[in-house]
Amino acid sequence: MFWSPTFNPTxxxxxxxxKVILVTGGKDSKGVGLSTCKHLARKGAKVYLGARSEERAKAAIARLQEEGISPGTVEWLPCDLSTPQTAKEAAEEMLKREQRLDVLVNNAAILADTMIGVNADGITDSLLVNHISHYILTLTLLPLLISTSRLPKSDVRIVIVSSDGHRRSHAADTDISFKTIADFGKTYKEERMGPFARYTVSKLANILFASALQRRLSSPSSFPVSPSFPALDEPVDITVVSLHPGLVNTFADRLPFPAISGVLLGLVAKSPDGGAWNSCFAAASPKIASEPDKYRGAYLLPVGKIVAPSKNAQSEELSEELWATTETYVGGLKL
Incomplete structure (x- = not known):
């Protein structure tokens, strides 16, 4: 964070x-998602805060209004990403509400599932929420994003918040695979940091999904038509970016000795406001508008710095494995 270029979201x-923007995971009054909503709303966008809890979402929106955001500028969208079905319902609700969608920010995530949780199909909670539910949300909203990209003076972007944690733990293994549904259910329960291992794998999946999606939008003729992806006659002018928000202090209260942990994290971690800057850059920087080809499929460190992700994250073979298996799993759900 110390070498990041100067950036001011104002x-x-x-x-x-x-413009219309959807940000998932914005319910927490101290979270990156809410700060992302605030900065984008201040620039004139109508922003939907995607969250599961109406009570917490509306409390968060009330806080934004106390900070000067006009009523009606940020609205709650029911968005429960804990199951594929509810992720689909969130997207369908968005389609009912709006005729355009300029930016989708996939921000919500499970940082550490405290139990070794898998769903009825044997998929880990981390991969389900952090990857699969966002895959469903994004592809359900894709026709609206595409139609918006064809409007005059459009600048449509899909922002996927990953983490540099994808370079760590099992996400960096040379033998990692996404070839089968069983690969989605690896819990790493034998590890001391099993929840972190599951998290890093899901963050790797975020980057792989972003690159696979960008390829399909930029070169649709190179890929067969599939049930989950619309048939396209020509490339689509949409920029997909994945990013690392930086180390952000949003969890000190969940650590032992929270008061001390908060002080220590404050020395090395960004505030949630600063943690939102890279997402805001990806969503609305004029630099991306002026050089979209430079940023399409890119991975960004704060703020707006293009870097190469891990070797696994750069693997087209691995990203196509992930896409195919996700598509097979989601297709079997018949949502």
Whole structure:
């Protein structure tokens, strides 16, 4: 965070008047998602805060209004990503509400599932929420994103919040695979840090999904038509970016001795407001608008710095494995 270029979300973002944006995972009053909503709303966008809890979401929106965000600028969208079915319902609700969608920020995530949880199909909670539910949400919203990209002066972006944690733990293993549904159910329960291992694998999946999606949008003729992806006659002008928000202090209260942990984290970690800057850059920086080809499929460190992700994250073979297996699993659900 110390070498990040100077960035100010008040002056360094596009005017977003008339734009519609959805940010998932914004219910927490101290979270990155809520700060992302705030900065983008201040630039004139109509922002949907995607969250499961109406009570917590509305409390968060009330806090934004106390900070000067006009009523009606940020609205709650029921968005429960804990199951594929509810993720689909969230997207369908968004389709009912809006005729355009300029930016989708896939921000919600499980940082550490405290139990070794798998769903009825044997898929880990981390991979389900952090990857599969966002895959369903994104592809259900894709026709609206595509139609918006064809409007005059459009600048449609899909932002996927990953983590540099994808370079760690089992996500960095040379033998990692996404060839089968069974690969989605590896819990690493034998590890001391099993929840972290599951998290890093899901963050690797975020980057692989972003690159696979960008390829399909940029070169649709190179891929067969599938049930989950619309048939496209020509490339689509949508920029997909994945990113690391930086180390952000949103969890000190869940650590032992939270008061002390908060002080120590404050020395090395960003505030949630600063943690939102990279997402805001990806969502609305004029630099991306002026050089979209440079940023399509890119992975960003704060703020707006293009870097190469891990070797696994750069693997087209691995990303296509992930896409195919996710598509097979989701297709079998018949949502």
């Amino acid at each position: 002056t360094d973002l596009l005017d977003l008047t008339g």
